[in-house]
Amino acid sequence: MKRTSLIFSFLFLLFACKDKEAMPPTPFGAVPSQRQLAWHDLEYYAFVHFNMNTFTNEEWGHGTENPNTFNPTQLDCEQWARICKQAGMKGIILTVKHHDGFCLFPSKYTEHSVKNSTWKNGQGDVVKELSEACKKYGLKMGVYLSPWDRNHPTYGTPEYNEVFKNTLKEVLTSYGDIFEVWFDGANGEGPNGKKQEYDWKGFIEVVRTYQPNACIFSDGGPDVRWVGNENGFANPTNWGTLNGDKVYPGYPQYKELTSGHEDGTHWIPAECDVSIRPGWYYHADQDDKVKTLPQLVEIYFSSVGRNANLLLNLPVDRRGLVHENDSIALVKLRKYLDESFANNLAKGTSVIASAYRANDDNFDGNKVTDGDPKTYWATDDQVTTGSLEIDLQKEKPINTLVIQEFITLGQRVKSFSIEVWKNNAWEKVAQETTIGNKRIVNLPDISTSKIKINILESKACPLISNVELYKISEAK
Known part of the structure; x- marks a missing residue:
């Protein structure tokens, strides 16, 4: 009886914690009006x-x-x-x-x-x-x-x-x-x-x-x-x-x-x-x-x-x-x-985050490809690095990445890198500094089934609201 009671107590706590929503991050530094x-x-x-x-x-x-x-x-x-x-x-x-x-x-x-x-x-x-x-x-x-x-x-x-x-x-x-x-x-x-x-x-x-x-x-x-x-x-x-x-x-x-x-x-x-x-x-x-x-x-x-x-x-x-x-x-x-910018290859794709805020799905990696500018991936306050892995399901040609921060709560990211899955390993194809409202990164022409964005340094927990991927032609 005591063992059954302990199991029910454990399950109750598990689901209670799962249903509890995490507090959103607080603003960092100067923020826009x-x-x-x-x-x-x-x-x-x-x-x-x-x-x-x-x-x-x-x-x-x-x-x-x-x-x-x-x-x-x-x-x-x-x-x-x-x-x-x-x-x-x-x-x-x-x-x-x-x-x-x-x-x-x-x-x-x-x-x-x-x-x-x-x-x-x-x-x-x-x-x-x-x-x-x-x-x-x-x-x-x-x-x-x-x-x-x-x-x-x-x-x-x-x-x-x-x-x-x-x-x-x-x-x-x-x-x-x-x-x-x-x-x-x-x-x-x-x-x-x-x-x-x-x-x-x-x-x-x-x-x-x-x-x-x-x-x-x-x-x-x-x-x-x-x-x-x-x-x-x-x-x-x-x-x-x-x-x-x-x-x-x-x-x-x-x-x-x-x-x-x-x-x-x-x-x-x-x-x-x-x-x-x-x-x-x-x-x-x-x-x-x-x-x-x-x-x-x-x-x-x-x-x-x-x-x-x-x-x-x-x-x-x-x-x-x-x-x-x-x-x-x-x-x-x-x-x-x-x-x-007609065909966003990342739209609606599954995204695995290295970690997300209090394990609350409201802040998970999928928020960066859901098309909603009001949602965002966020880590816990003390975590200022992390990664997002975007699964394209099959190899697709890409050469351009668009990434945006949720600037309502301030600009945070100081540096990030981009890796692609190639020959069963991750290969770095770009390293950049700030993001802000929008950053467009030109990549080499590549075909890949997965892409990873690494937040290398951030002044507070990173908040990424949007990621898009494209294969664009040269302007002539």
């Missing part, structure tokens, strides 16, 4: 440089231009939006005001704007037209506003900061939801020969007040940072964190931004801005210098594939249209990406 998580999900969107410089053949204007010079003959923001949608982009950020001070909307706070142009008899508003086009095509809209103003007479005085804040307010309260506000850190002389001491704290407060869900971009954030170059590349080691109290617009050690700061105090991920042509603005002599498909694919893999977002610039031409050559290049890139 909800607005930043929404921004990460976008991954790829357009920059549109279109303003006075388009018509003066400049990159940086002087602020002395006649407003009548701005005169697009066929402005069609719906064409922009339609092309961006076809390209798989999620939004458009427009240069509403560049360094020359010319505004693409009828601002009350400057005379250097479309209101004083003969274009549409001074009744034109490019920002309004783009806002309506983005809504029609289901795109997000963002705005670039340069604080530098080479035209405004108050630039270089405290009064100008109020002018700029009022200009910001006009934009942020007139055109619907804004997903990103892009601040350029350039700070040169105004028409009076003075430089401006920018009220960054005040500028940020205006955005938070009128567009609380918008991410703010500058060299140092506070939500999104510059990647430190205009080539479209993040470093292979790229942290989503930055010492936010150290970095500021115009920060001279900008090369640090290409990798971020491993133990950064704030979550400020990188955005890679690059133009599809040599220049940011349209120049007719660059019509035959649009980036090739191999160049654009390399940029995509070096930005989105390295824990950053890609902001690809389209220099709208003097007609007010995305040039045909740029459109063709975008469509080619979209076709290549769609074909490359």
Whole structure:
């Protein structure tokens, strides 16, 4: 009787332990806000440089231009939006005001704007037209506003900061939801020969007040940072964190931004801005210098594939249209990406984890191939290494791996390796550093029935939410 009672007690404890769910991991280090998580999900969107410089053949204007010079003959923001949608982009950020001070909307706070142009008899508003086009095509809209103003007479005085804040307010309260506000850190002389001491704290407060869900971009954030170059590349080691109290617009050690700061105090991920042509603005002599498909694919893999977002610039031409050559290049890139990532060989496969959190199935290895971004493999708190073995059932050709961390709880992994099953043994084919929101790893062309991901070093228990495998063709 006593023996039977002990057996029942043992079975009860066994099933009681099995049914008990493990506590999820706690956040580690700096973590993203909800607005930043929404921004990460976008991954790829357009920059549109279109303003006075388009018509003066400049990159940086002087602020002395006649407003009548701005005169697009066929402005069609719906064409922009339609092309961006076809390209798989999620939004458009427009240069509403560049360094020359010319505004693409009828601002009350400057005379250097479309209101004083003969274009549409001074009744034109490019920002309004783009806002309506983005809504029609289901795109997000963002705005670039340069604080530098080479035209405004108050630039270089405290009064100008109020002018700029009022200009910001006009934009942020007139055109619907804004997903990103892009601040350029350039700070040169105004028409009076003075430089401006920018009220960054005040500028940020205006955005938070009128567009609380918008991410703010500058060299140092506070939500999104510059990647430190205009080539479209993040470093292979790229942290989503930055010492936010150290970095500021115009920060001279900008090369640090290409990798971020491993133990950064704030979550400020990188955005890679690059133009599809040599220049940011349209120049007719660059019509035959649009980036090739191999160049654009390399940029995509070096930005989105390295824990950053890609902001690809389209220099709208003097007609007010995305040039045909740029459109063709975008469509080619979209076709290549769609074909490359159409067949995820890891989807729904069985995954064996070296260990998982409290032996709770909610955190087992299968969570990385279930297609649910809210689930993840996790180890116990004290375990900072581990492996995931993906069984493909039979030999399949692969050459690309996509891996993602559950960044809601912070970025953790410092290094990982990839092995494939070959000749009845494991063979290492890659070793990399950080992961973050997304890492795309190019592998040699191989055929294998099993692949193993080894977390070699992690700052806290690793949390892997997604793994994908592909065989993609070379971009030509």
